[in-house]
Amino acid sequence: MKFDVIIIGGGLSGLTCGISLSSRGVRTALVSAGQSSLYFNTGSFDLLGWDAAGKPVSEPLKALEGIPVYRLLSGAGELAGRAEKLLRDAGLEFEGSAESNSYRTTPLGIRRPCWLVLKNVPQAVLPWDKSGPGLHIQQALVRRFRSLGGLVLVGDAARDGKIENGRVTGISTEKLGSGAISASRYVLASGSFMNRGLVSTAEEVHEPVFGSDVVSAPVRTDLDVFAPQPYMGFGVATDASFRVLKDGSPVSNLYAAGQILAGNDPIKYGNAEGVQMLSALQVADNIIKEAAL
Amino acid sequence: MKLINQLKTMAGENLEKCLKCTICTAYCPVMAVDPMYPGPKQAGPDQERFRLMDSAYFDDVLKMCLNCGRCETACPGGVRIPDIIQRARIQYGTHAPSLRDFILANTDLMGSVATKMAPVVNWTVGLKPVKGIMDGVLGIDHRRSFPKYAGRTFESWFKREAAPAQAGFAKKVRYFHGCYVNYNYPRLGQDFVAVMNALGYGVELLGGEKCCGVALIANGQAEHARRNAERNIGLIKAGPGPVLTTSSTCTFTIRDEYPNLLGVDNSAVREDVGLAVRFISSLLESGEVRLAFKQGFRKKVAYHSACHAELLGWTVYSIDLLRRIPGLELTVLESQCCGIAGTYGFKKENYRRSQAIGEGLFEQIRTAAPEAVVTECETCKWQIEMSAGVPVQNPVSLLAEALDLEATAKLN
Ligand code: SF4
Ligand code: SF4
Numbered sequence: 001m002k003f004d005v006i007i008i009g010g011g012l013s014g015l016t017c018g019i020s021l022s023s024r025g026v027r028t029a030l031v032s033a034g035q036s037s038l039y040f041n042t043g044s045f046d047l048l049g050w051d052a053a054g055k056p057v058s059e060p061l062k063a064l065e066g067i068p069v070y071r072l073l074s075g076a077g078e079l080a081g082r083a084e085k086l087l088r089d090a091g092l093e094f095e096g097s098a099e100s101n102s103y104r105t106t107p108l109g110i111r112r113p114c115w116l117v118l119k120n121v122p123q124a125v126l127p128w129d130k131s132g133p134g135l136h137i138q139q140a141l142v143r144r145f146r147s148l149g150g151l152v153l154v155g156d157a158a159r160d161g162k163i164e165n166g167r168v169t170g171i172s173t174e175k176l177g178s179g180a181i182s183a184s185r186y187v188l189a190s191g192s193f194m195n196r197g198l199v200s201t202a203e204e205v206h207e208p209v210f211g212s213d214v215v216s217a218p219v220r221t222d223l224d225v226f227a228p229q230p231y232m233g234f235g236v237a238t239d240a241s242f243r244v245l246k247d248g249s250p251v252s253n254l255y256a257a258g259q260i261l262a263g264n265d266p267i268k269y270g271n272a273e274g275v276q277m278l279s280a281l282q283v284a285d286n287i288i289k290e291a292a293l
Numbered sequence: 294m295k296l297i298n299q300l301k302t303m304a305g306e307n308l309e310k311c312l313k314c315t316i317c318t319a320y321c322p323v324m325a326v327d328p329m330y331p332g333p334k335q336a337g338p339d340q341e342r343f344r345l346m347d348s349a350y351f352d353d354v355l356k357m358c359l360n361c362g363r364c365e366t367a368c369p370g371g372v373r374i375p376d377i378i379q380r381a382r383i384q385y386g387t388h389a390p391s392l393r394d395f396i397l398a399n400t401d402l403m404g405s406v407a408t409k410m411a412p413v414v415n416w417t418v419g420l421k422p423v424k425g426i427m428d429g430v431l432g433i434d435h436r437r438s439f440p441k442y443a444g445r446t447f448e449s450w451f452k453r454e455a456a457p458a459q460a461g462f463a464k465k466v467r468y469f470h471g472c473y474v475n476y477n478y479p480r481l482g483q484d485f486v487a488v489m490n491a492l493g494y495g496v497e498l499l500g501g502e503k504c505c506g507v508a509l510i511a512n513g514q515a516e517h518a519r520r521n522a523e524r525n526i527g528l529i530k531a532g533p534g535p536v537l538t539t540s541s542t543c544t545f546t547i548r549d550e551y552p553n554l555l556g557v558d559n560s561a562v563r564e565d566v567g568l569a570v571r572f573i574s575s576l577l578e579s580g581e582v583r584l585a586f587k588q589g590f591r592k593k594v595a596y597h598s599a600c601h602a603e604l605l606g607w608t609v610y611s612i613d614l615l616r617r618i619p620g621l622e623l624t625v626l627e628s629q630c631c632g633i634a635g636t637y638g639f640k641k642e643n644y645r646r647s648q649a650i651g652e653g654l655f656e657q658i659r660t661a662a663p664e665a666v667v668t669e670c671e672t673c674k675w676q677i678e679m680s681a682g683v684p685v686q687n688p689v690s691l692l693a694e695a696l697d698l699e700a701t702a703k704l705n
């Protein structure tokens with residue numbers, strides 16, 4: 001089966017990219033190995049909670065400059081607006097906006113800045129169901145993607161990405177084997193360590209599908225409270241249009257979006273969902289522009 | 294022995310990869326309706342650690358598991374949760390199967406008797422007093438409507454009506470029809486033969502296939518299942534070329550449960566066994582065959598991804614085929630278990646749970662209001678027809694209905 005774009009990863013970034021592409025008529029398939037960290041979402045989205053110095057941000061759009069990943073966006077404000085619309089079009093209702101952060105109180109009683117708060121959060125009906133909002137968001141986005149004609153390969157995993165002469169020429173999936181699906185462009189949105197977008201062994205951290213270049217951002221140790229975990233910041237290296245680097249040069253038809261991007265530190269900046277959605281939208285735009293789809 | 298089990302478990306079922314994230318619990322349809330069920334995480338990787346130390350930790354509630362695999366599909370760690378649960382049932386379960394379980398499990402034995410007396414059987418199992426006895430004595434729920442038995446098996450139809458013509462085809466596929474096609478619904482097998490012939494492929498049977506064994510596994514008769522598995526794999530090995538199926542459950546059992554649960558090595562032929570939709574989709578993809586559809590064909594259908602089709606990861610092939618049919622209005626239903634899980638929903642103690650599990654799906658179907666639901670699973674068909682009141686078709690049958698078979702045959 002041939003697609004215009006195959007997205008690897010069924011979390012927030014993969015789904016955002018998929019919805020954006022398929023809403024513009026791009027034939028898109030999404031390979032989703034198990035559920036993503038979206039499952040743990042408590043019903044709120046962050047765009048930018050703290051600046052590089054660790055100070056809380058009240059107007060995120062004004063503070064995005066110089067923040068990792070956001071640096072590479074062409075017009076973060078516009079992208080944030082589109083992200084909000086994408087969520088609404090999927091039937092999700094939120095309060096808040098990118099203009100100014102609102103505050104919410106975490107289960108630990110800490111007030112923290114945030115971008116959007118899901119309205120009508122489904123109540124956890126069952127005692128063990130701590131995941132009401134995350135599951136709800138996930139399902140709404142999958143439904144939206146499907147209704148736009150997107151195809152989801154559920155519970156399947158991408159493998160053995162082949163790169164020849166600077167281009168991806170094919171992938172296998174665990175369940176369909178090799179060559180069953182192919183596309184002219186690929187998006188790596190497979191998340192970080194928890195989702196196995198990145199895998200760490202005793203010797204190294206690697207990206208298992210394509211063997212993309214993995215880098216770690218310089219770790220800043222001068223801000224102790226916000227001192228990043230050493231593995232934060234690890235991710236795949238890209239060029240300025242989010243094209244994945246392999247052996248130092250960009251792979252012409254392979255893009256990365258979301259948590260897998262190098263330099264991203266969602267705990268320090270409070271920007272997890274913002275990075276996932278905005279980079280995914282940017283990648284969708286870059287693909288459409290470059291492919292003249 | 295303990296060590297061997299432990300190593301086997303660690304290697305194949307990925308017990309140690311459990312992240313304790315609880316995602317599986319949100320996707321388990323049993324857990325959603327019955328608080329007595331400990332859920333995939335506990336019943337699977339968590340308790341398995343204890344069972345490995347002492348089999349006394351085995352808990353009979355594991356039989357509430359549908360083996361639907363929805364937990365596995367959702368698990369980000371790649372833990373093969375249903376295998377852990379089913380193997381524990383096989384390994385530690387102590388109850389001898391009841392008469393009821395024997396009847397439900399031996400689909401081929403019961404089928405061969407019932408087909409011979411189809412009108413009587415179909416009539417009697419529909420009768421109130423008979424249903425009462427089945428319920429009271431056997432524990433087969435009286436609210437369940439029984440699948441009808443055909444008056445003539447698929448195999449006997451094939452031998453007389455279809456086999457002679459198959460010799461005329463240079464290219465051949467073999468067909469594992471399964472018990473359902475043979476005893477309950479030969480029509481699906483006939484549709485399969487018609488479609489394959491139109492695509493330029495002759496069809497052969499394996500010659501003596503046994504029930505894939507899925508119902509035996511679920512009803513505590515693993516040893517019998519293993520004998521069937523060995524026989525089937527032997528037959529598959531004996532001939533060349535692909536072995537196609539029209540049931541997602543038979544396919545899943547032969548490809549995955551044989552090695553993982555029954556210890557029957559199928560590695561030499563595993564890749565040869567697959568759903569017909571997969572084979573047809575790849576022929577279309579490579580341009581080897583072409584299709585001609587009936588002029589003015591129109592139908593509104595909803596696709597239901599059966600648990601085992603989803604676990605195979607192959608729903609894409611059916612969706613791909615359906616999307617190629619002009620005039621077909623297709624809704625892809627949100628993936629949910631229908632609740633029957635083979636023989637599970639026939640048991641009195643499971644009936645209510647089974648219907649509660651399926652309710653979400655039935656509701657989706659009522660809302661979509663299709664003329665037919667399309668799915669690859671025969672037991673989903675019984676459940677959906679009974680509970681949502683909409684006819685259910687295999688994708689192969691829908692294809693046979695939409696194709697201009699003669700015109701297609703000319704193209705290939
Ligand atoms: S989803 Fe998988 S990794 Fe998570 S708790 Fe369940 S078995 Fe463990
Ligand atoms: S196989 Fe199905 S019923 Fe059994 S634990 Fe997993 S999700 Fe639940």
